Amino acid sequence: MDALEKFRAETREWLEANCPASMRTPMKEGEEPWGGRKAVWKNPDSKIWMERMAERGWTAPTWPKEYGGGGLTKEENMVLQQEMRRIHARTPLMSFGLWMLGPALLEFANEEQKKEHIPPIVRGEIRWCQGYSEPGAGSDLAGLQTKCEDKGDHYLVNGQKIWTSYADKADWIFCLVRTDTSKKHEGISFLLIDMDQPGVETRPITMISGASPFCETFLTDAKAPKKNLVGELNKGWTIAKRLLQHERAMISGMGLGGGGGAGPGIEQAAKDYIGEENGRIADPSVRDKIVRQKMDSQAFALTMRRSAEEAKAGQGPGAASSMFKYYGTELNKRRYELLLEVMGIQGLGWEGEGFSEDELTTTRAWLRSKGNSIEGGTSEVQLNVIAKRVLELPE
């Protein structure tokens, strides 16, 4: 306990000295610290903040020190997160490397691969994207066809990926490729490909929200040295599934609106846009919907916490990660629908005069939220997983 309190004091002091003032304000659109070779630093403080944190390994606080991580215990990391929240510090680095690939590499990669790929993730030097989905393989991911041939000293890859988030901004792609056409799941391998080569081309796709976060990714005679194969040949599916669990856990958190429950402001927004009577939201039916939303959020947050406590107490994995993915994303979608309903036409602006920046952002975020129950495995797929794996209902 003493050591932990000492750690807290030191952490607090360090954060106080090193977290730039502008990094203690809510994240601004366009200032998200994704890192990578093509990083654009709209606010130079973001870069300073990322580098200072990375220096200590605190962009990946619990990863082993030998790969550049912070080497913190769970308890120390909790203290770090608390201290960061205390000063409203922004997250120093966002990346698929941190959330998805890194944990999978730590578990499945060989020593050489870990040494090569993990430190640049921690330092935000390399930005990764996820090459899973293909035009013909979405929910049925194992039906993927991207061909990968052994050319002696390297692999040659041909095929198309789709919905590849931020592929146009990424440096490397972790790909599921087909190395055996005679089998389905047992013919898939997990390959790391440097995108800085003529064989890799990306084309952004515009989303309903107007943004273009995802791309078509064409692999045409793309090359990868053989050392870039993670795990054994044709054994990539196990890694793919584990990585999906990390991804689902990350997406589930969205149900809480980035920690804000039903959005701290939804009841205030209702008072502002609809009006109040005797301190109550004037429209009783909207008020009731807000209560339901807030109750669902609180119940969901409690369940996330219970599951974490159960895991710590060694009482099994608790409820399945699919439940969190399903419920959290559906909850987030309902939250945005409700917010829009509350805002009336002010929530339906697209651009220009007549709308505040917050209002316009909300409209886009509402549209973006629709993807939550599709990306990382659709809601229907999650329900299938719960039915089959948790409830053990037959095929």
Next chain:
Amino acid sequence: MALVLNEEQALLKETAEQFFQEKVPVANFRKLRDSKDENGYDTAVWREIANLGFAGIMVPEQYGGTDFGPVGLGLVLEQAGRTLAATPLISTVLLAGSAIQQGGTSAQRQKYLPLIASGEIVMALALEEGAHHNPCAIATKAEAAGDNFKITGKKVFVLDGHVADVLIVAARTSGGPKDTSGITLFLVDTKNTDGLKITRTHMADHRNAAIVEFDGVSVPAANVLGSVDGGWDVLEPALDIGRIGIAAETLGLIQQVFDTTVDYLKERKQFGKVIGSFQALQHRAAELFCEVELCRSVVLEALSAVEERRNDVPKLASLAKARLAEASRLITNEGLQMHGGIGMTDEYDIGLFMKRARVAAATLGDANFHRNRYAELDDY
């Protein structure tokens, strides 16, 4: 605060589970119903419950209780909910017990708490006056007359009213019909009391409730529980404990219905395969699973809040009561539907669970009441 059980609690849960499964299965409840049992609960079972220490679970040791706390009581209620065990736990232990613990004079505590802990007394809260829970809308009057009060009015849906030895009556001593101030609680003996008329009502869940009429019932001032006009301060916390208790019972109920339904999905065959292989049913079952899990977290959190005397008890009580009321409606409806025709039979248990779920949902405030209260507590 912990959402997982410690060792002691896990042990208690096991004891309770075994007890209710073996000694008080649903068959026990059917027997009470079918024989039109006069008490409406099994007095022998109630004695055993007291012997196991469950009746004294919230009573301090100095009064003969086991002082195991609210989480413990919640575990017992959950197990009771799984087998539809009809007991005076809610009326006597949760509502009356916590009101006396909270507002009783030392003489009142001395007198009643040991009797509650030993299961020798049944008590009932005479509160409701209309079709909906509305705890401060009290028209029943109590007028001071010398050293006594005279109570006049009519109470409905008094849980265990017709078997109670003592009633706790909420009456108005001042203020208007919706004021929280001006309410006074009285301890009223049901035996040999002039002007008191108790009529058992038969509810769909076949549990005990009664109409209680007061025609100038005279009660000594010493029987005031809490202070004159200040009954709300005792009543509201007791109601919250009752609400959380009912939520805990309902958690057991929905878990049982859900488990039974999933078992049935794995067993019943149509079109040459088990119906659980149909995706339309799989997805509905998976959604119910999420509901049950969320309900469990909410109930555990509410119980721990009581245990830790936190100030968010009222909000969590409303959260738990509202969510469990809605979830129990959904799960009993879906559970019955997925059983097909057999679900409609009296012989099959699911209908009993549905009927209990609805009465439990209406007891001490339904989902609408508690959603409104949850918003009020947060000022919107």
